[in-house]
Structure formats: C-alpha cells, structure tokens
Amino acid sequence: xxxxxxxxxxxxxxxxxxxxxxxxxxxxxxxxxxxxxxxxxxxxxxxxxxxxxxxxxxxxxxxxxxxxxxxxxxxxxxxxxxxxxxxxxxxx
Numbered sequence: 001x002x003x004x005x006x007x008x009x010x011x012x013x014x015x016x017x018x019x020x021x022x023x024x025x026x027x028x029x030x031x032x033x034x035x036x037x038x039x040x041x042x043x044x045x046x047x048x049x050x051x052x053x054x055x056x057x058x059x060x061x062x063x064x065x066x067x068x069x070x071x072x073x074x075x076x077x078x079x080x081x082x083x084x085x086x087x088x089x090x091x092x
Contacts, residue, residue, distance in 0.1 A: 041049070068074035 065074060
C-alpha cells in the first residue's frame with residue numbers, strides 16, 4: 001500500500017517478484033588473472049621483528065665494566081687493538 005498524504009491513500013499494489021541477479025561466473029581464463037595479496041614490511045618493521053634474536057643483557061657484566069672504567073683499569077693496549085680490529089673487519 002502506498003500512502004502519499006493523509007487524504008490520498010492508494011489501494012493494494014502488486015508484489016513484484018525478486019529480481020534475478022546474474023552473477024559473473026569465473027571462466028577458465030579468469031583463474032590466470034586472479035590477484036593475490038601482498039605484504040611489504042618496512043625496514044623498521046623488519047628490524048623490530050629481529051628483536052627476539054638479540055641476546056639477553058648481562059647486567060652483571062655491564063656493572064663490572066662500568067666499575068673498571070671508573071677505576072681507570074678498563075682500557076688497555078690489547079683491548080684497544082682488538083676493538084680497532086673489529087671495527088676494521090666490519091668496514092670491509
């Protein structure tokens with residue numbers, strides 16, 4: 001029933017059948033053109049995912065080195081040579 005105003009009322013209206021919807025069915029060639037999802041991670045996200053690979057912090061070792069530095073006995077020619085060698089190895 002359709003009501004346009006309080007004084008103008010139409011009688012019963014016919015009920016229309018459901019619209020037939022034709023869905024596109026994939027053809028054999030359509031499977032070759034299907035797109036796939038892709039995920040690209042930024043360098044920062046990749047670095048964050050590697051955090052679990054970092055070894056645990058050895059607080060006792062850090063404290064011992066801090067004490068040696070404070071006492072002035074940490075730096076030695078052998079340790080400096082080893083540090084320089086490691087830096088040079090990383091540069092090559």
